[in-house]
Amino acid sequence: MQSDLQSNNSSGRIGIKQDGNSYGVLIVDDSKFVKKQLSKILEEEGFEVVATAAHGAEAVDKYKDFKDNIDLVTMDITMPGMDGIRAMEKILEFDKSAKVVMVSALGKNDLVKKSFMLGASNYIVKPLNRDKVVERLGYVLNG
Secondary structure, three states: OHHHHHOOOOOOOOOEOOOOOEOEEEEEOOOHHHHHHHHHHHHHOOOEEEEEEOOHHHHHHHHHHHHHHOOEEEEEOOOOOOOHHHHHHHHHHHOOOOOEEEEEOOOOOHHHHHHHHOOOOEEEEOOOOHHHHHHHHHHHHHO
8 A cells, every 4th residue: 555655756755746846744743752753754755844833823823934835734633722623723714725634642533523524634643653644644645
Protein backbone atom coordinates (compact mmCIF):
# COMPACT_ATOMS: atom_id res chain seq x y z
CA MET A 1 0.00 0.00 0.00
CA GLN A 2 2.78 2.42 0.84
CA SER A 3 4.33 1.96 -2.60
CA ASP A 4 1.02 3.06 -4.17
CA LEU A 5 1.18 6.28 -2.16
CA GLN A 6 4.77 6.92 -3.09
CA SER A 7 4.37 6.34 -6.82
CA ASN A 8 3.13 9.90 -7.41
CA ASN A 9 6.69 11.25 -7.70
CA SER A 10 10.09 9.91 -8.65
CA SER A 11 11.63 10.53 -5.21
CA GLY A 12 9.64 7.78 -3.51
CA ARG A 13 8.65 10.16 -0.67
CA ILE A 14 5.05 11.31 -0.19
CA GLY A 15 6.11 14.79 0.91
CA ILE A 16 7.42 15.64 -2.56
CA LYS A 17 5.02 16.98 -5.19
CA GLN A 18 5.18 15.86 -8.81
CA ASP A 19 6.96 19.13 -9.65
CA GLY A 20 9.74 18.25 -7.19
CA ASN A 21 8.76 20.82 -4.55
CA SER A 22 7.84 19.83 -1.00
CA TYR A 23 4.36 19.90 0.44
CA GLY A 24 4.21 22.48 3.24
CA VAL A 25 2.84 21.49 6.65
CA LEU A 26 1.67 23.37 9.73
CA ILE A 27 2.05 21.15 12.82
CA VAL A 28 -0.21 22.04 15.75
CA ASP A 29 0.25 20.32 19.11
CA ASP A 30 0.78 21.49 22.67
CA SER A 31 3.35 18.73 23.19
CA LYS A 32 6.88 19.67 22.12
CA PHE A 33 7.68 15.95 21.92
CA VAL A 34 4.84 15.27 19.46
CA LYS A 35 5.75 18.30 17.34
CA LYS A 36 9.36 17.09 17.19
CA GLN A 37 8.32 13.51 16.40
CA LEU A 38 5.92 14.60 13.64
CA SER A 39 8.48 17.03 12.22
CA LYS A 40 11.06 14.25 12.00
CA ILE A 41 8.69 11.84 10.24
CA LEU A 42 7.45 14.49 7.83
CA GLU A 43 10.86 15.92 6.98
CA GLU A 44 12.20 12.41 6.29
CA GLU A 45 9.30 11.99 3.86
CA GLY A 46 10.21 15.21 2.05
CA PHE A 47 7.68 17.59 3.61
CA GLU A 48 8.64 21.12 4.60
CA VAL A 49 7.47 22.06 8.09
CA VAL A 50 6.43 25.64 7.37
CA ALA A 51 5.43 26.44 10.96
CA THR A 52 4.40 24.92 14.26
CA ALA A 53 1.85 26.09 16.83
CA ALA A 54 1.17 25.09 20.44
CA HIS A 55 -2.54 25.96 20.63
CA GLY A 56 -5.55 26.65 18.46
CA ALA A 57 -5.42 30.45 18.34
CA GLU A 58 -1.76 30.37 17.34
CA ALA A 59 -2.59 27.77 14.67
CA VAL A 60 -5.23 30.00 13.10
CA ASP A 61 -2.85 32.99 13.06
CA LYS A 62 -0.01 30.95 11.56
CA TYR A 63 -2.29 29.43 8.94
CA LYS A 64 -3.38 32.90 7.87
CA ASP A 65 0.23 34.13 7.83
CA PHE A 66 1.59 31.19 5.81
CA LYS A 67 -1.50 30.04 3.87
CA ASP A 68 0.20 30.15 0.48
CA ASN A 69 2.93 27.77 1.70
CA ILE A 70 0.72 25.32 3.65
CA ASP A 71 -0.73 22.30 1.88
CA LEU A 72 -1.67 20.38 5.01
CA VAL A 73 -2.28 20.94 8.73
CA THR A 74 -1.82 18.32 11.45
CA MET A 75 -4.00 19.40 14.37
CA ASP A 76 -4.03 18.04 17.91
CA ILE A 77 -7.60 17.85 19.16
CA THR A 78 -7.05 18.47 22.87
CA MET A 79 -5.08 21.62 23.67
CA PRO A 80 -5.38 24.38 26.28
CA GLY A 81 -7.31 27.47 25.24
CA MET A 82 -8.82 27.03 21.79
CA ASP A 83 -8.98 23.30 21.06
CA GLY A 84 -8.14 21.70 17.75
CA ILE A 85 -11.73 21.29 16.61
CA ARG A 86 -12.49 25.00 17.02
CA ALA A 87 -9.17 25.92 15.38
CA MET A 88 -9.98 23.64 12.46
CA GLU A 89 -13.38 25.32 12.09
CA LYS A 90 -11.75 28.76 12.03
CA ILE A 91 -9.15 27.64 9.47
CA LEU A 92 -11.89 26.16 7.28
CA GLU A 93 -13.92 29.38 7.59
CA PHE A 94 -10.85 31.25 6.32
CA ASP A 95 -9.96 28.65 3.64
CA LYS A 96 -12.63 26.06 2.86
CA SER A 97 -10.12 24.03 0.81
CA ALA A 98 -7.72 23.59 3.77
CA LYS A 99 -6.69 20.00 4.47
CA VAL A 100 -6.65 19.32 8.21
CA VAL A 101 -5.64 15.98 9.69
CA MET A 102 -6.62 15.62 13.34
CA VAL A 103 -4.21 14.04 15.82
CA SER A 104 -5.63 12.48 18.96
CA ALA A 105 -4.59 10.22 21.80
CA LEU A 106 -8.24 9.47 22.21
CA GLY A 107 -8.74 7.21 19.17
CA LYS A 108 -12.14 6.89 17.54
CA ASN A 109 -14.29 8.78 20.00
CA ASP A 110 -16.89 11.51 19.85
CA LEU A 111 -14.31 14.27 19.31
CA VAL A 112 -12.79 12.53 16.29
CA LYS A 113 -16.27 11.92 14.87
CA LYS A 114 -17.20 15.54 15.50
CA SER A 115 -14.05 16.73 13.72
CA PHE A 116 -14.99 14.65 10.65
CA MET A 117 -18.50 16.08 10.64
CA LEU A 118 -16.99 19.58 10.71
CA GLY A 119 -14.55 19.01 7.86
CA ALA A 120 -11.44 17.11 8.99
CA SER A 121 -9.70 15.32 6.12
CA ASN A 122 -8.43 12.39 8.20
CA TYR A 123 -7.00 11.56 11.62
CA ILE A 124 -3.92 10.06 13.24
CA VAL A 125 -3.93 8.33 16.63
CA LYS A 126 -1.19 8.88 19.24
CA PRO A 127 1.20 7.34 20.00
CA LEU A 128 2.37 8.07 16.47
CA ASN A 129 3.11 5.17 14.17
CA ARG A 130 5.32 6.26 11.27
CA ASP A 131 3.64 3.99 8.70
CA LYS A 132 0.15 5.16 9.73
CA VAL A 133 1.20 8.83 9.60
CA VAL A 134 2.60 8.36 6.08
CA GLU A 135 -0.45 6.35 4.98
CA ARG A 136 -3.03 8.85 6.29
CA LEU A 137 -1.24 11.90 4.91
CA GLY A 138 -0.75 10.17 1.59
CA TYR A 139 -4.48 9.56 1.31
CA VAL A 140 -5.25 13.19 2.10
CA LEU A 141 -2.77 14.55 -0.44
CA ASN A 142 -3.31 12.02 -3.21
CA GLY A 143 -6.98 11.16 -2.78
